[in-house]
Amino acid sequence: MAALLLALAAAAARAAPADAERASNALAREMLEQLIAINTTDTPRGNVTAAAAAMAQRLRAAGFPAADIQVLGPSERKKNLIVRLRGTGERRPVLLMGHLDVVEARREDWSTDPFALVEKDGELYGRGTLDMKGPDAIMLAALIRLRQEDFRPARDIILALTADEEGGAANGVQWLLQQHRELIDAQFALSGDDYSVLTEHGRPLFFKLVASEKVYADFQLRVTNKGGHSSEPVPDNAIYTLTRGLERLAAYEFPFELNAVTREYYRRLAAIESGQRAADMRAILHDPPDREALGRLSQVPADHAITRTTCVATRLEAGHGNNALPQRAAAVVNCRILPGHSPEEVRQRLVQVLADPAIGVGYLASDGTLHDVAPAERGFAPPPLLPEVMTPLDRLVAQTWPGLAVIPSMSAGASDATHTSAAGLPTYTFSPLTVDPNDDREHGRDERIGVASFYQANEFFYRYLRAVTAD
Amino acid sequence: MHVFTRRLRLAILTALLAAAALAATPAADPGDAAADALARDIFQQLIAINTTDSAGNVTTAAAAMAQRFLAAGFPAADVLVAGPEERKKNLVVRLRGTGRHKPVLLIGHLDVVEARREDWSTDPFELTEKDGYFYGRGTLDMKSGDAIMATALLRMKKAGVRPSRDIILALTADEEGGCCNGVEWLIRNHRELIDAEFVLNHDGIVGYSISSEQGVPQEFALSATEKMYADYQLTVINAGGHSSLPRPDNAIYELAEGLLRIGRYAFPVELNDITRAYFARMATVRNGQMAADMRAITRTPIDTAAAERLARQPEFNALMRTTCVATRLEGGHANNALPQRARANISCRILPGHSKEEVRQELVHVLNDDAIAVRYVTDDGTASDTAPGQRSQPPSPLLPQVLEPLQKTVAATWPGLPVVPFMNASATDGIYTRAAGLPTYGVAGIAVDRGDMHAHGRDERVRVASFYTGNEFFYRYLKAITVR
Numbered sequence: 001m002a003a004l005l006l007a008l009a010a011a012a013a014r015a016a017p018a019d020a021e022r023a024s025n026a027l028a029r030e031m032l033e034q035l036i037a038i039n040t041t042d043t044p045r046g047n048v049t050a051a052a053a054a055m056a057q058r059l060r061a062a063g064f065p066a067a068d069i070q071v072l073g074p075s076e077r078k079k080n081l082i083v084r085l086r087g088t089g090e091r092r093p094v095l096l097m098g099h100l101d102v103v104e105a106r107r108e109d110w111s112t113d114p115f116a117l118v119e120k121d122g123e124l125y126g127r128g129t130l131d132m133k134g135p136d137a138i139m140l141a142a143l144i145r146l147r148q149e150d151f152r153p154a155r156d157i158i159l160a161l162t163a164d165e166e167g168g169a170a171n172g173v174q175w176l177l178q179q180h181r182e183l184i185d186a187q188f189a190l191s192g193d194d195y196s197v198l199t200e201h202g203r204p205l206f207f208k209l210v211a212s213e214k215v216y217a218d219f220q221l222r223v224t225n226k227g228g229h230s231s232e233p234v235p236d237n238a239i240y241t242l243t244r245g246l247e248r249l250a251a252y253e254f255p256f257e258l259n260a261v262t263r264e265y266y267r268r269l270a271a272i273e274s275g276q277r278a279a280d281m282r283a284i285l286h287d288p289p290d291r292e293a294l295g296r297l298s299q300v301p302a303d304h305a306i307t308r309t310t311c312v313a314t315r316l317e318a319g320h321g322n323n324a325l326p327q328r329a330a331a332v333v334n335c336r337i338l339p340g341h342s343p344e345e346v347r348q349r350l351v352q353v354l355a356d357p358a359i360g361v362g363y364l365a366s367d368g369t370l371h372d373v374a375p376a377e378r379g380f381a382p383p384p385l386l387p388e389v390m391t392p393l394d395r396l397v398a399q400t401w402p403g404l405a406v407i408p409s410m411s412a413g414a415s416d417a418t419h420t421s422a423a424g425l426p427t428y429t430f431s432p433l434t435v436d437p438n439d440d441r442e443h444g445r446d447e448r449i450g451v452a453s454f455y456q457a458n459e460f461f462y463r464y465l466r467a468v469t470a471d
Numbered sequence: 472m473h474v475f476t477r478r479l480r481l482a483i484l485t486a487l488l489a490a491a492a493l494a495a496t497p498a499a500d501p502g503d504a505a506a507d508a509l510a511r512d513i514f515q516q517l518i519a520i521n522t523t524d525s526a527g528n529v530t531t532a533a534a535a536m537a538q539r540f541l542a543a544g545f546p547a548a549d550v551l552v553a554g555p556e557e558r559k560k561n562l563v564v565r566l567r568g569t570g571r572h573k574p575v576l577l578i579g580h581l582d583v584v585e586a587r588r589e590d591w592s593t594d595p596f597e598l599t600e601k602d603g604y605f606y607g608r609g610t611l612d613m614k615s616g617d618a619i620m621a622t623a624l625l626r627m628k629k630a631g632v633r634p635s636r637d638i639i640l641a642l643t644a645d646e647e648g649g650c651c652n653g654v655e656w657l658i659r660n661h662r663e664l665i666d667a668e669f670v671l672n673h674d675g676i677v678g679y680s681i682s683s684e685q686g687v688p689q690e691f692a693l694s695a696t697e698k699m700y701a702d703y704q705l706t707v708i709n710a711g712g713h714s715s716l717p718r719p720d721n722a723i724y725e726l727a728e729g730l731l732r733i734g735r736y737a738f739p740v741e742l743n744d745i746t747r748a749y750f751a752r753m754a755t756v757r758n759g760q761m762a763a764d765m766r767a768i769t770r771t772p773i774d775t776a777a778a779e780r781l782a783r784q785p786e787f788n789a790l791m792r793t794t795c796v797a798t799r800l801e802g803g804h805a806n807n808a809l810p811q812r813a814r815a816n817i818s819c820r821i822l823p824g825h826s827k828e829e830v831r832q833e834l835v836h837v838l839n840d841d842a843i844a845v846r847y848v849t850d851d852g853t854a855s856d857t858a859p860g861q862r863s864q865p866p867s868p869l870l871p872q873v874l875e876p877l878q879k880t881v882a883a884t885w886p887g888l889p890v891v892p893f894m895n896a897s898a899t900d901g902i903y904t905r906a907a908g909l910p911t912y913g914v915a916g917i918a919v920d921r922g923d924m925h926a927h928g929r930d931e932r933v934r935v936a937s938f939y940t941g942n943e944f945f946y947r948y949l950k951a952i953t954v955r
Contacts, residue, residue, distance in 0.1 A: 103805045109812075167806060214715070218806045230818040231698070231896035232785040233796035239815070240734040240797065243727035250724040301716040312717035313724065314806055319799030322702045322816050322848070326798055331723070332806045334714040364806070414715070443808035444711040 020145065024462060025455045028141035031058065032454070033117040035133040036126040040101045042168035049073070051100045052081035055140060055161060059083050062144040070183065078163040078170035082183050085143055087153035087469060094469060095158045095186035095425065096143075097173065097416060098136040098193065099165030102128040109445045123448040131442040134449050134457075135192030135431040136161055142462040153469030160184050165193070165416050169367040173416040177423045188386055189427040190468075192461075193415040197401065197434040197453075206272055206407045207397045209390075210429035212261040212382035213421065214309070214336040216414030217343040217374060218364035219350060221245060227327035238329035239318050245354040246313050246331060252353045254309040256294055257338055258285070261382040262306055265409040272405055302437055306410055309346060311335040332364065336414060339381055343374035380421045382410070389428050392467035400432075400460055432457040432464075503943065506626050510942045513539065514618035515598040518607040522582045522644075529644040529653075530554070532581045533562035536621055536642055540564045543625050551664065554651060559644040561653035563664050566624050566638040568953060572872075573668035574637035575952060576909065577624075578654060578900055579617040580646030580674065583609040590929045604932040611933050612926035615941070616673030616915055617642055623946040634953030641665055646674070646900050648850070654900040658907045667909060669873055673945070674899040675915035677926040678933075681888070683918040686934065688885050690756065692893035693877060694913025695745045696866030696905075698820040700898045701827040701858065702848035703795075703834055705729060711811035722813040723802050729838045730797050730815055736837045738793040740778045741822055742768065745866040746790050748892040756889055789896045793830060795819040816848070820896055824865045827858035863902065866894070867910035876951035877914065884916065884944045916944030 038051045052071045059069050064083055073079035081100075087093075105114035105127040112118040114127035128134070143159055162172025176184050191210075198205045223245075225238035258266070263285060270281040276296070283293035284307070298304045311333050318329035335346050343363060350361050363374035385408060397406050411417070417427040434453040441447040516535060521527040533552050540550045545564060554560035562581075568574070586595035586608040593599040595608040605615070624640055643653025657665050672694070681688045707729075709722035742750070747769050754765035760780070767777035768791070782788040795817050802813030821830050827847060834845050847858035869892060878890050893913075895901075901911040918937045925931040 103808055106804065216807070229897075230796055230798050231794075231820050232789045233794050234785045237734065237796065239730060239800055242800075243730045243734075246724060246727040247731060250721070250727075301718045305716050310715070310717050312714055312721065312809065313727075313803075314714050314808060314810055315803030316723055316726075316800045316810075316813055317802075318797075319816065322798055323700070323818050324798060325796065326800075329800060332803065334807055336715045411715075440712065440716075443713045443805065445811060 020149075021459055024141050024145045025458055027144065028137045028458045029454070031055070031140055032124070032129070032133055032137035035100070035136060036117040036128055037115060039115050040128070041104045042101060042164065042166065043104060046101070047077045048100045048163040048172075049077055049079040052079050052161060055081050056083070058140070059144070062147055064147060072180070073163060073170060073172060074175055074179075075170045078168065078172070080160060080162040080172035080176060082176070082180075083143065083159050085147055085153065085157040087156045089156070091155040092187035093156035093158050093185065095160060095184050095189040095420070096139050096465075097160050097162065097189055097191045097420065097427075098132055098139055099163070099172070099416060100133070100136060100161050101163055101166050101168065102131065102133070103166045103443045105445070105447075111446050114447070119451060122451050124451055124454060125446060125448045127447055129447050129449045130195060130433065130435065131447065132193050132431070134433060134454055138431070138454075138458045138461045139192055141458055142465045145462055146466065151466065154471050155187070155469050157465065157469055158184055158186060162416065164366070167366055171366060171416070171419070173419045177419060181423075186425060188389060189417070189420045189425045190389075191415060191417050191420075191427055191429040192431040193417070194411055194429045194431060195433040195435040196430040197404070197432060199434055199436045200438070202436075204401050204404055204434065206269065206405045207401065207432075208409050208430065209393065209406055210411040210417070211385060211408045212259065212339055212410040213379070213417050214338060214411065214414050215341070215343065215379040215418060217335045217337060217346060219311075219333045219335065219347060219374070220360075220362045220364050220370055221331045221333060221354065222360040222362065223329045223358055225325070225327055225329075228325040230323045230325055233325065238326045241356065241358050242318065242329040242331060245356055245359045248353055248355065249311065249313065249333065249350070254311070254349070256284075256289060256307050258307065259339055259382060259410070261408055261410045265306070265407055268405060268407045305336065309335065309337045309341060311346065311350065337379060339379035339410070342376045342378045344376045347374045379418070386426060388468065392464060393430075396460065396464050396467060400456070432460040503626070503946075506622055506946065507939045507942060509625065510618050510622040510938070513621050514605070514615060514938070517581070517614040517617055518598040518609055519596060521596050522609070523585050524582065524645065524647065524649040525585060527582070528558045529581050530558055530560040533560050533642060536562050536617075537564070539621065539625065543628050545628065553661065554644060554653060555656055556651050559649070559651040559653070561641060561643040561657060563639065563641050563657065563661070564624065566627060566634065566640075568634035568637045570637070572636035574639050574666070576665050576667035576670045576904070577620045577638065577640045577949075578670055578672050578674075578904065579613055579620055579640075579642050580644070580653070580900060581614070581617060581642050582644050582647050582649065583612065583614070584647050584927050586929070586931075592930050595931070600935060603935050605935055605938060606930060606932045608931055610931050611678040611917070611919065611924075612931070613674050613678040615917060615933050615938055616675075616678055619916075619938075619942045619945045620673055622942060623949045626946055627950070632950065634950075636668070636953055638949065638953060639665055639667060643900065652900070652903070654903045658903055662907070669867070669870060670901070670904045670909045670911040672899060672901050672904070672911055672913045673915045674901070675913040675917070676893070676895060677897065677924060678915060679917040679919045680913060680915045681885075681918035683920050685920060686918070686936075688888050688918050689921075691881050691885070691888050691890045692913075693874070693890055694893045694895045694899075694901070695869060695911075696743065696823045697895035697898060697901055698789075698793075698822060699825075699827065699863040699902065701819045701821060701830060703817040703819065703831060703858075704846045704848050704854050705815045705817060705834075705838070706844045706846065707813045707842055708844075709809065709811055712809045714807045714809050717809065722810040725840065725842055726802065726813040726815060729840055729843045732837055732839065733795060733797065733817065733834065737782070738795070738822075738833070740768070740773055740775070740782070740791045742773070742791065743823060743866050743894070744868070745892045745894050748869070749790065749894065752889060752891045756891075789820065790894055793819060793822045793825060795830070795834065821863065823863050823894070826860050826862045828860045829862070831858045861906075864905035867905060867912060870910060872952060873910075873912055876948060880944060880948040880951050883947070884940065914945075914948065916941035916948070
């Protein structure tokens with residue numbers, strides 16, 4: 001009888017976590033579905049506040065005191081959510097960050113409705129599944145689960161879900177740092193804005209921890225012309241002038257440059273990779289770097305982006321009537337600038353590369369305004385790798401994916417971590433989602449994450465958050 | 472009655488003193504005061520009837536004109552108001568002749584492009600005379616011409632003129648766009664009503680045939696052919712992606728490379744009877760290298776160096792070859808995303824004798840990139856994979872029964888003014904009549920100063936003096952081609 005009771009108790013003990021895991025996964029998916037359905041694009045149809053308020057409602061329902069939940073921001077449609085799970089106060093808080101906004105998606109470009117979570121062939125489709133409503137839902141689910149377990153962390157856990165990371169007039173993290181620093185102040189920040197388990201042909205390669213970021217900058221190229229009737233074309237044409245400039249831009253390469261994080265990245269990665277690729281990684285660490293090795297490596301877009309500043313044309317607009325010569329042609333050039341360089345430095349380089357005074361190069365601020373010059377501040381040097389972040393991560397990664405290495409790296413896509421780093425908060429970005437970088441659909445059509453990966457990441461993040469705040 | 476302003480007289484005098492030998496002054500003939508009054512009356516009535524495609528009604532204008540012809544004694548059987556749509560009816564009226572020759576068809580469109588009161592200095596739907604000009608929507612394009620043609624017919628009827636051929640006048644709908652192009656509809660449904668040996672289109676260049684400088688006529692352009700308009704859409708599709716990871720394949724760059732190939736490409740120089748005659752005639756008007764080049768390109772084989780020198784002038788370039796030019800661009804959907812789509816509109820003006828599909832295939836050939844799709848943009852704005860394959864008609868032959876009386880009447884009206892055969896780079900209803908096998912000529916005795924063309928724009932206007940001279944000229948010309 002006693003043995004039976006013991007056996008039952010043991011089964012219950014085993015079943016309890018599994019049930020909690022299942023329940024958390026279900027909740028995370030439900031929240032993801034809800035978030036995807038709320039259009040949070042920076043368009044008249046989008047509303048970040050609606051998403052922030054919906055999540056605030058869930059947190060209240062889960063037992064968070066109203067005083068620890070704030071929905072606030074500078075604009076009606078761009079409010080941010082901040083929630084705090086109070087700890088013992090033994091250590092300074094940790095800030096979890098995620099953005100609620102998504103880039104635009106057009107129904108006609110997609111196979112499914114981008115604003116509905118659709119499960120198909122083991123994948124979850126929808127705008128933001130990866131960037132980053134999936135990670136948002138995972139962070140929320142972890143916080144709710146800890147709250148429901150009455151977990152008392154050694155440090156407060158703050159979660160900030162914010163607006164306008166993808167662009168727009170009201171970047172939530174910047175606004176919070178300026179207006180409500182006390183609400184989000186922390187020893188360090190963890191951002192979920194990048195997938196971490198990189199795979200190739202379904203096999204995990206390594207776990208990427210982002211510890212440095214490039215600086216984001218948009219520039220506008222602009223050509224004006226007096227136009228005229230299209231029945232009498234003239235050689236001086238705004239569209240042709242602009243496209244000649246774009247051709248020169250497409251052919252230009254910024255210089256190769258490594259920093260502490262990217263050096264460590266290639267050093268550790270070379271140990272995992274094999275053959276020519278591993279040899280090339282070692283070869284570019286030499287001073288001077290091996291040019292042939294660099295040439296081969298640079299053919300991979302990710303390596304290309306890690307080793308240099310990149311600028312690429314992303315938008316075009318010209319003309320006003322089919323039968324009228326264009327009076328104006330404009331392009332947006334998006335740059336990702338290596339730490340240690342400034343947007344103004346890059347703007348001047350673009351002017352040199354375009355080599356045509358008829359093409360004006362202005363800086364487009366995040367609020368969409370155009371300026372003749374760009375900010376001169378240089379991007380921040382990579383922060384030190386904190387043991388309280390790294391040790392539990394190494395341990396948990398080893399448990400979940402035996403043999404998988406954690407590799408510190410620099411993100412080529414500047415995110416809100418730029419703002420927290422600049423404010424003195426060491427920021428580490430990871431989300432334990434599994435993605436094949438060759439099929440990365442962030443910002444593209446048919447954005448998706450694997451169903452199994454989503455649940456695995458949900459459980460991983462919960463465990464990591466417990467570990468990082470346990471003592 | 473011609474009333475010359477002091478300034479205009481001065482300008483003419485100055486031009487003469489400057490020994491501009493070709494500067495022509497109107498002949499001293501005072502014309503007919505009653506005919507001028509009638510033309511103005513009709514002109515005023517037409518301007519006041521809004522015939523835009525949006526709020527307007529072409530039928531009202533057609534009916535008002537029909538009423539005038541009936542009142543003037545045209546038999547009801549020779550006055551028809553018909554069309555496929557309530558608001559878009561056309562007027563066809565016939566002045567019967569002796570039947571010695573096949574009829575002549577006069578065409579003019581009654582519809583006008585939109586005009587907003589707030590953009591204009593005067594009410595666009597009211598004929599306003601101010602400082603020697605008539606202002607109003609359609610004063611140039613082309614209610615002045617409609618009034619002049621109607622007046623000529625009414626005047627002949629009143630004078631009891633019995634022409635050697637029937638004179639048919641068709642005043643029609645939707646030349647400027649819309650559901651129901653009247654000329655096309657008449658050809659398809661009532662060919663017998665408008666069948667003729669040849670057609671005179673008072674649309675001319677854009678409601679005029681004479682280019683003037685400060686009111687002084689420089690040349691009379693006889694439009695005997697026109698280019699065909701076509702838009703093409705270039706599209707590059709790409710998987711897109713995050714802009715932090717640029718790849719060599721990029722929809723914008725791929726489109727840009729294609730556009731540069733189009734920008735560098737020149738369609739072959741090709742002259743037809745009309746443009747050859749145009750350059751030959753212009754060579755006598757111009758001088759120096761330009762005159763020499765104009766003569767050189769009229770020879771066979773064409774002197775390519777001369778052609779390329781002339782082509783530096785956009786107006787001559789447009790007369791020598793089909794032109795295609797990028798007019799619009801659109802690409803990308805977000806600043807921070809690699810473009811999934813990049814698009815350009817290419818506006819082409821196609822020489823007579825070629826088809827839209829031929830030009831589409833040439834664009835494909837020039838682009839030389841399978842990733843750039845080239846579609847034809849139809850009139851309603853939709854894109855289709857191929858374009859119509861019909862070739863536009865070659866130029867109408869310069870018939871002596873058209874040309875000789877024209878030269879005579881022009882010489883009598885504006886002594887010394889050269890008549891220059893001309894190809895219109897923009898499109899008129901002449902495209903339909905030529906396609907139906909009717910030789911068509913743009914003839915309008917109205918003068919517009921170079922650089923002062925307000926058709927389709929705001930404050931559209933025509934010189935008062937030019938309107939009356941044009942009225943008298945057309946009557947005489949019409950008589951000249953129908954007396955033999």
